[in-house]
Amino acid sequence: MIALENISLRQGSFELSGVNLRLAAGEYGVLMGRSGCGKTTILEAICGLRSIENGSIRLADVEVARLPPAERGVGYVPQDRALFPTMIVREQLAFALVLRKQPQTQIAERVDELAELLGITNLLDRAPDKLSGGEAQRVALGRALAHRPAVLCLDEPLAALDEELHEEMCRLLEHVHRETGVTVLHITHSPSEAKRLAGCHFRMEKGKVTREEKL
Amino acid sequence: MSGPAQPKYRVASDKPFLIGLGVLAGSYLLIIGAMVLADLVFLDYGDQPILGNELVQQGRYTEGEVPVRVERGRKYQYRPGKNEVGLKHGGQLLTGKIFFKAIADEVRLQPRIPNVPITASLRPEAKVIAIALTNHIATLTTDQSHGLLWGEFIRVNDAGKSWDGVHEITDTTTNQLSIALSETTIVPKTLQLSKPNPLVQALRSRDIQFSIMLSLISCTITTLLSIWVAVPIGYLMSRFEFRGKPLIDTLLDIPIVLPPLVVGLSLLILFRYVPDWLSDAVVYKWPAVVLAQFMVACAFAVRTMRVTFDQIPQRYEQVALTLGCNRQQAFWRVIMPQAKGGLLAAATLAWARALGEFGPILVFAGATRQKTEVLPTSAFLELQAGRTEGMLAVSLIMIGAAVIVFILARTLGMKRIFA
Numbered sequence: 354m355i356a357l358e359n360i361s362l363r364q365g366s367f368e369l370s371g372v373n374l375r376l377a378a379g380e381y382g383v384l385m386g387r388s389g390c391g392k393t394t395i396l397e398a399i400c401g402l403r404s405i406e407n408g409s410i411r412l413a414d415v416e417v418a419r420l421p422p423a424e425r426g427v428g429y430v431p432q433d434r435a436l437f438p439t440m441i442v443r444e445q446l447a448f449a450l451v452l453r454k455q456p457q458t459q460i461a462e463r464v465d466e467l468a469e470l471l472g473i474t475n476l477l478d479r480a481p482d483k484l485s486g487g488e489a490q491r492v493a494l495g496r497a498l499a500h501r502p503a504v505l506c507l508d509e510p511l512a513a514l515d516e517e518l519h520e521e522m523c524r525l526l527e528h529v530h531r532e533t534g535v536t537v538l539h540i541t542h543s544p545s546e547a548k549r550l551a552g553c554h555f556r557m558e559k560g561k562v563t564r565e566e567k568l
Numbered sequence: 569m570s571g572p573a574q575p576k577y578r579v580a581s582d583k584p585f586l587i588g589l590g591v592l593a594g595s596y597l598l599i600i601g602a603m604v605l606a607d608l609v610f611l612d613y614g615d616q617p618i619l620g621n622e623l624v625q626q627g628r629y630t631e632g633e634v635p636v637r638v639e640r641g642r643k644y645q646y647r648p649g650k651n652e653v654g655l656k657h658g659g660q661l662l663t664g665k666i667f668f669k670a671i672a673d674e675v676r677l678q679p680r681i682p683n684v685p686i687t688a689s690l691r692p693e694a695k696v697i698a699i700a701l702t703n704h705i706a707t708l709t710t711d712q713s714h715g716l717l718w719g720e721f722i723r724v725n726d727a728g729k730s731w732d733g734v735h736e737i738t739d740t741t742t743n744q745l746s747i748a749l750s751e752t753t754i755v756p757k758t759l760q761l762s763k764p765n766p767l768v769q770a771l772r773s774r775d776i777q778f779s780i781m782l783s784l785i786s787c788t789i790t791t792l793l794s795i796w797v798a799v800p801i802g803y804l805m806s807r808f809e810f811r812g813k814p815l816i817d818t819l820l821d822i823p824i825v826l827p828p829l830v831v832g833l834s835l836l837i838l839f840r841y842v843p844d845w846l847s848d849a850v851v852y853k854w855p856a857v858v859l860a861q862f863m864v865a866c867a868f869a870v871r872t873m874r875v876t877f878d879q880i881p882q883r884y885e886q887v888a889l890t891l892g893c894n895r896q897q898a899f900w901r902v903i904m905p906q907a908k909g910g911l912l913a914a915a916t917l918a919w920a921r922a923l924g925e926f927g928p929i930l931v932f933a934g935a936t937r938q939k940t941e942v943l944p945t946s947a948f949l950e951l952q953a954g955r956t957e958g959m960l961a962v963s964l965i966m967i968g969a970a971v972i973v974f975i976l977a978r979t980l981g982m983k984r985i986f987a
Contacts (some may be wrong), residue, residue: 418765422889429890435883439905448901475883500892 354378354536355399357562360408362398370407374562376538376556378413381530381552384540385560385565390557391433392540396506399538401428403557413503413536415518428505428535432512434489436481440501443477443490449500456495467495471525487518491525500532507539513544523549598968604967611960615723615762617667619645619691620712626688627787634686636677638670641658642692646675649687653678667693693759701755705738706731706747708761713742713908721769723952727759733829734772766957767964770946779941780965786857786942794918795911796868802873815864823867831863832928832939833925856933857940861922868921869914877903909981920970943969 354377361370369391376382386392397403399410401422410418417425426533437445450460468474471491481489492508497505510526511519527550530537541547547554554565623636623644633656638644643665646655654663656676662668677688698709716722716737722745723734735747741985763769770776805817823831835856839847850856880903888898926944933940934947943966950958 373678397886400886400890402889421894422886423894425890429887430885431887433881433883435881435887437884437902437906439908445800448888452897496887517874525786545668 354409354413354537355382356409356411357395358401358409358411360395360398360405360410362394364394364403364405367391367394369560372560376536376553378536379534381527381537381550382539383545383552383557384538384545384549384555384562386542386555386557387541390541391560392542392557393508395557395562396429396508396538397538399425399504400427400506401425402429426500426502426504428502429498429531430490430493430497430505430507430510432509434493436489436492436496438481440481441477442473442479442481444486444491445481445496446477446499447483448496449486450479453500461469463499465501470498470529471495486514487522490514490522494525494529498529498535501533501566503536505537509539509541511541511543512538518521519546527551569732577757591776594744597614603791607960607963607967611709611766611957611964613765613767615764617643618694618710618714618716618722618761618763620694620710620714621691623690623692624677624686626686629682629684629686630684633676633678636672636675636690637690638675638690640670640673642695643667643669644693645691646677646687647689647690651680651684651686652688653680655688684851696759696761699755699757699759701753705748706749706751706755707744708747708759709744710761711743714740714745714761715817716740716763719771719773721764723762724766725760725762727756728754731756732758734768736772766955766961770961770965776946776962776965777942778938779943779946779962780969782854782941783923783966785968786854786861788918789954790861790865790922791869791915791919793862794869794922797866798869798873798918799907799911800913801870802877803903804875805870805874812849820867820870821865824871826925828864829931830926832860832931835860835928835932836861850934851932852934852940854940855955857942860928860932861925863920864925864928865918869918871915872910872914873907875912876907879910880906912977912981916973919973923966923970925953 355374357372357377360372362368372395374384374395384392384395396403399412401417401420408418410422411415412425412427414425431485435449438504440448447460447465450463455463464477465474468477471494473488473491473495476488476492478483478525483494484492494510495529510544514522516542526539528541529535537552541551555562556565622633623638629651645665646662646892647665648654648663654661656662656678657668657670661678669741675690677686677690679686692712693709694712694714696708697711700707700709710801718737718740720737721734722737724731724747727734730749730752735749737745739746801820805813805820826834836851839851847910850859879919884902884906885893885895885898888902889895924944925942926948929935929942929945930939930948935941935945937949941949943962947959949965950956950962
């Protein structure tokens with residue numbers, strides 16, 4: 354579950370205040386808005402990458418506004434995916450688990466499980482620069498899901514993909530959502546993409562977030 | 569009104585532009601290549617004969633040829649000056665630098681223009697006429713003054729085991745020189761003496777051996793220190809915004825823009841204000857060499873590391889933070905592996921800068937043989953002593969060291985790319 358209450362933040366001349374957003378546990382939320390309206394900023398605030406001046410952020414019933422990103426239990430997939438260039442796919446998927454000092458066998462199990470979920474079992478030993486756009490997106494998703502976060506934040510996950518991959522990725526996201534039951538916040542600037550995706554929709558305009566009724 | 573057909577749009581040829589690029593790039597590359605090549609070909613790599621006193625009298629040409637008496641059967645080295653056409657010898661005209669055996673009792677210098685100074689040189693080879701051995705010290709007597717100095721090296725040939733090879737001269741008089749030999753009591757009847765080439769001389773000299781060691785060690789310490797300082801500063805400057813950052817940015821560049829000599833002088837003056845025990849331990853001692861190198865080399869390493877970190881997007885750290893890293897873990901696990909190439913470049917640059925550092929070392933550490941003498945100091949001391957060959961030999965050693973380090977860095981870098 355994600356609950357933002359009265360969030361205000363400032364970044365240079367850009368300012369947001371009184372932002373509210375509520376997403377129930379296990380829901381798939383789509384946050385829509387024009388480029389530059391502050392969608393990514395909201396996402397970064399949830400992940401703890403941007404400090405907020407006021408308000409509260411609760412993830413899975415825990416107040417996280419003062420916690421470091423590591424302790425918030427979020428999975429973050431940035432728009433450029435940012436796969437670590439020096440690690441093979443297997444290492445990327447294991448990264449969060451190695452940090453948590455899980456036993457080797459458990460890590461290997463989880464990596465295999467994720468690879469199967471995302472259909473990347475044959476890519477596990479590849480370097481990230483040898484992946485296509487769609488493959489890189491799957492790996493980034495896997496890396497974000499490895500530590501079983503309660504919340505998954507996706508920043509324009511479909512933006513750089515061509516038409517064909519677009520549909521494939523939509524189905525994959527739905528599949529992942531169904532299988533893991535993770536609460537997803539997906540941001541996009543494309544109304545058609547939002548329409549394609551199920552779940553509850555939010556629109557961001559003039560610094561405010563409003564929930565849209567299902568059409 | 570229907571005018572004439574529009575002329576077809578034409579664009580000027582790319583050739584002049586491309587040729588221009590090629591010529592500019594090519595001429596610079598040519599200068600670099602020629603510069604290094606000149607050093608390599610200037611040195612005479614063969615052994616040189618031991619030569620006696622100059623036979624050509626100083627003065628001016630008056631009318632015609634200048635006769636010089638020579639001894640039939642002895643070898644002579646002729647080096648023409650600016651005003652000689654050559655040397656007439658037994659019906660032949662010798663031109664250029666030459667080592668020849670006299671077949672007449674007289675040779676004649678051929679002037680180019682009358683009434684100008686004589687600048688040619690003619691020197692006989694010094695032959696060994698007596699060999700003595702006492703207490704492992706061999707004393708060789710030559711029939712000419714040999715002009716060699718204590719501490720120089722000579723090569724002995726055709727004298728048998730434990731005589732043959734390069735030896736350091738332990739004592740000299742005008743016509744005698746001593747070398748230390750071990751484990752032999754046999755005295756050969758004859759032997760051949762020659763001067764080994766300057767590179768061998770330099771590598772055998774204890775002073776230069778010391779300066780090679782000091783250079784290698786001090787450059788390595790400097791590089792490690794520079795990296796140790798440059799990584800945190802580069803990261804700090806790349807990732808954090810704070811008040812006074814532009815000022816700090818400027819301060820970091822000061823060692824780069826300041827004349828190197830001034831860096832040394834500033835260090836020297838700074839050390840007047842520190843406790844005596846500290847300045848006694850540093851100034852004019854080897855730590856001063858490291859500190860002088862460090863001040864300049866580190867500034868370059870900082871620049872390189874900052875650019876390296878600037879080129880790594882913050883996004884990687886942000887993702888790492890959400891995955892469970894604290895800042896330190898994100899730095900070591902995600903950022904540093906990506907910065908390896910830049911780290912290697914910074915280290916190579918710092919090492920090369922440190923190797924070439926001279927001005928600040930001269931001022932702050934002095935130029936004491938076997939104490940604070942590094943390779944550039946050796947080159948300078950050789951030059952001051954009038955030994956161009958020695959200086960060049962030291963330069964070649966520095967070129968060699970730099971090339972080895974660059975190749976090493978490149979290979980390590982390659983491995984990283986292909987891994």
